[in-house]
Amino acid sequence: MYGIVNKAVKGMVLENFGEATWEKIKQKSGVDIDVFLxxxxxxxxxxxxxxxxxxxVLxxxxxxxxxxxxEYWILRTGMENYGSLLESGGxxxxxFLINLPNFHSRVMLMFPDLEPPEFKISNIQEKSLYVHYYSHRAGLADFVYGLFHGLAKMHKTEIEVELLESRDNGHDHEVFEVKW
Ligand code: HEM
Known part of the structure; x- marks a missing residue:
């Protein structure tokens, strides 16, 4: 993944726990890089x-x-570096969620080697919808959960998110029901 993701991990740690904790995390992870491009x-x-x-470590x-x-990705990394892109999403x-399937095609203009996730939307109601998340990467459903909450805070909306289907229980992708 592009270095900006690792930079976000570092930023989140530094902001909440400080430099000493970041050093411990690098050591524990066996990652000897401090400046991510x-x-x-x-x-x-x-x-x-x-x-x-x-x-x-934590x-x-x-x-x-x-x-x-x-959440950090949307509210800090996204808003501080790509605010107008995020705002143009809806x-x-x-x-924003209804437009989400097209979002990373705009991101790809800046990150040409991106291997983006894919999103599909279904069951659109006034106060809820389903988000289908496809990725060749495993284990990131909780990241997606946090992204929804960051987007909700950005739009000052209270939400509830439920994971209905997951690759962990034999489905070929994750399905979230998102309500607001
Ligand atoms: C300013 C906004 C955004 C930017 C610049 C951005 C950029 C990126 C980048 C660089 C990656 C790493 C992938 C790679 O390097 O191959 C990534 C991954 C990812 N993005 Fe975005 N993104 C943004 C917003 C969003 C939003 C709004 C969502 C969904 C709600 C999202 C969902 C994901 C997920 C789930 C991944 C992990 C990769 C995977 O699942 O395979 N992103 N994004």
Whole structure:
């Protein structure tokens, strides 16, 4: 994944726990890189190692690390660096999700080697819809959960998210029901 993702992990840790904790996480993960270049692709394994290292050092579940990273990704990484892109995604939380399937095609203009996830939307109601998440990467459903919550905060909307189907229980992709 592009270095900007590892940079977000580092930023989230530094902001909440400080430099000493970040050093411990790097050590625990066996990752000896301190400066990540946003526009350079890194091995996915490195990002997973950092997230697992953070979970071990902070003694919090990996699911919590990933969901916190998802919120941070929208509210800090996204809003601070790509605010107008995020705002162009829709005028409300509902509209943003309906447009989500096209979102990473715009991101690809900036990150040409992106291997983006794929999203499909179904069961659209006034106050809920289903988001289908497809990725060749495993284990990131909690990151997606956090992304929804970041987007909801951005649009000042209260939401509930339920994971209806998952690759963990034999489905070929994740299905979330999102209500607001
Ligand atoms: C400013 C906004 C955004 C930017 C710049 C961005 C960019 C990126 C980048 C660079 C990656 C790493 C993938 C790679 O390097 O191959 C990524 C992955 C990902 N993005 Fe986005 N993204 C944005 C918003 C979103 C939103 C709004 C969602 C969904 C709600 C989302 C869902 C994901 C997921 C789930 C991944 C993990 C990769 C996977 O599942 O295979 N992103 N994105």
């Amino acid at each position: 946003s526009n350079q692709p890194y091995d996915d394994a490195l990002t997973y190692k950092l997230a697992i290292g953070a979970s071990e 003694e919090i579940p990996l699911s919590k690390v990933l969901s916190t990273l998802g 005028n409300s939380f509902r509209e």
